[in-house]
Amino acid sequence: MGYHIVVCAGIVPDPLQSLEPVMGPGGPGLKNEAMLPAVLDPWGAHALYEAAHLARQHADSKVWLVSFAPKAKLQQVMMTIAQKVAFELVAIDGAAHGFTDASGVAATIAEAVAGIAGLDRSKLLLFGGWESASRAAGATLSMAGERLGITDQFFGVDGITVGADGSFEILERVEGGQHQVSNCGGPPAVFGWATGSLHEPANNPQLGMTNMRALIPALQRAKAASPAPAGTFAGVAVPSQRRETRIVKDQSPDAIAKEIVEWIRQ
């Protein structure tokens, strides 16, 4: 049986950048937001790689990537992501920072998913990040699923196994490094991915060129969406605790693990 997998993934600033919240004329945002290099939200990216992996294993499957992001920045991000796996892009032109209201974004995404031509709801698997790197509320995917009428929802997913009868066995992350095992009869379902177990695919320009033929028109078709902000902000400020990043090279995995253990014990 083939699946129609829709992955929801926005973009976030490159984690190597210094992020500083500022209050702009249009509301809260990040300092120099327009010029910060962006990456696909890491949680959403895991979901995308898992989706492509699942689609490769099941004939007649197809992957869509629904992305709510500023389309100019999204285009830059796609120069990398389009090279990693095969998918069709559905772009929604909107703000990518974490100050927008999750329910508004979810409604927009649900509307976009519902409007995908050729999408078979009976085969639909809605993939996305367990949470996002922009706000980590973990609410958007769930609400988008509800609006699409999908009530089988799983979060913190690290792996799914498709049974002979088409059912899924799902590993959901719980505390203490353990997993809760669930069973789901089949699509439609929502999977909010944790990190999974797949490595990041290498860039492949040949695949990128194939994706780009549909990707650029999709970006040009992107509709603008501006959901209401999550609330009013009296002010924004740099977090009181500064992040101290230490750059260490040539460190062995054992040494890194030892250091983490010592840090936890402090």
Next chain:
Amino acid sequence: MPGVATPESLRTLPTDEIRQLLWRLSDRYAHQLLIQSARAVARGPVARLVAAGQRHSHDWTPEKAALLQEFDAAGLTSVYLDPEHGGFIDGPKNLALALVAFELAWVDAGAATCSLAGHLALAPIHERGTPEQRAFYLSRTLPAQPGEDRQTWRGAFCLTEPIPYVGVETGLLNGKLRVDSWDGAEPMLRVEKRGRFITNMGFATFVTAAVDSDDERIKGSCMVVLEETDPGVFDRGTPTRKLVHQLSSTNDPIFSLTVPASRIVGGYTVENGVIVPRFSHGEVIEAVFRRTRVTVGLMTAAKLLSAVEPVLRYQRTRFRGGESIAPGSPRYELGLQQREDAIHRLVDIWAAGEASASIGFATARLFDELDPIERRKQEIFAERGIAGARAQMRAMAKISDEAVAHLRDPQAKPADELVNYALLDSVANVLCPAVKLWNTGQGATMMREAVSLMGGYGITEDCPGFLGYKWMDSQLEATYEGPEAVQRRQLSITMTNDVFLAQFHFWTREMRAIAARRPGTGACTIASAMQLWSWTLAHLQRTADANGAKLYQGNRQGVTFPLADALCWLLAARCQILDVLELEARAAERPDLADVSAGYVAFLSDLCHVQAARAAGEAGRICTELVYGYRRHPSWDDACAAGCCQSEAADALEGLIPGFGASAVTYMDVIEADGAHPDKAGPCVRFPALQTFQRLRAKLDGCLTGARLAKDRAADALTKVMIPEAPDYPA
């Protein structure tokens, strides 16, 4: 200062969006994909290898060999291939290859060389090979696709030989070619060749080698393809003990092989029992090097631009950690950037990097434009029956006149294909050696500056951004594919081409027009310097030195080479200005850049102004030395005395002009009756024929107005620009 608005400047280091506009890539999605792919390899596996100390070995280690799979997986191996052979970029690949080299060299130029050497091996086959040769070798270098079980072929390019002191000398060959047997239709050839400094030799499956005939049944020289399975000796040789570029495999191989004559690149004919290769090795190499030299120049440009962020980070954090340095204090926040010298020097490095990238990418784009036109020229000549180098040269001479005439309306695209070719080719012939010469030569000097700004790290392996390695690497790049003297020699010939000079004059007017529209770019300075250079060239071409010897002539490298150097400075600065104007124009069409484009344009314009001043200064210095330096300095001898005032004559004039005798010594060189002369450095020189030069030089000096203010603004911007919290590759 109250009431004075802070001028807009850059907020973050230039992003991909900005670079795409500067370098005309915003609509070239394949190239953007390629950049991201090459970057992922460079800042991942390549950077880890360098950090792990793989540069400490000359040998081709398994760790280095693993890079080849990374190149394959990222599509870098197949960049050179046309879609019909499995590639993904249609049309010319000069810009694409340049971008790959740029991204890899951002981290390590040895890795860039390793990637590019395979393309260099294929280039003779691609440019001059027969359709069968192209199909056979190009398709085999494509990495195995999913489901395929085959080895990926990898190539090496073997020109250089162990002849003492000979580097890339296309005219000297020891490699020999003889007829081994000629029983049937296909002659078998014996190839004897010893290579030196051959990149990729540690793992090459095939080699394109230059050889000369050692047999009366073979005419001239050619290039042949050797395969590792050919009968005979295919000895990869010992690794070259290089100080630099150790992530590439460089050996001194020995070949003694028997190959079929069909391996002659471009094919051959048999005339009166003699094998006549279709192309000599020189013709093949000319077609190859005029393109690949540009990518080498861009490797050094990448080094300079990659140095900006590590130096900024070092300057800012220099004093952090000291007990007395409190967070929030100027010393904590700005570090070395409190002092003008540190940031001024960094501005110079950045400006040089921008200029070298601009001229490099402009040239790569030019070759992309030229490639199909050059093929069309060959077709037209074939249709008209114009064969042979001399016949083609005569035909092009006539077309050159038409091309010069066409420049009366330079904005119009020539209707005649050959005229268009003549115009583009004349510029390419200058820009290619200029990129190689200036980017690597001046780049090496500026890399020394960058390393010197890392004072606290010293020249150590811990120097962030691998700047120490990059400094050494840049010196090698100055000798790759022809050392500096080769480039200067080529420039001294091509820069006097009438078609080029006609375009150069047009560019001078173009710079003046830009200066009128955008006075802060330094375009006025460059226009004045271009005018001075043109005048100097014309003057030197018609003038003799004090001994009556002609000044501008092929063997007089003391004249021709410095003038070529001066031209390079100007061409690079011009390209830099044109790029910023392109950014300004295109960014205005982009709503997503509306808030920030003015800042980038302002900052990059200041860098242009800084670089223009430096370029004009160099050009002015060189021109002045050449114009005055070959005139005999006057002395108190008889020849000079004729031009001096005799004291008796001054005394005689005293009667007619009261006070003349006393004041003559102030304004003139007066010689006493006993031959005594004033106690001064020497007799004054006079320049009756050089008023125009003096006027142009004075104008040029005046054009430097505002350049230091631009540097101040740029330096101030460096203290405020936002940089990532951590480097994006280990260092």
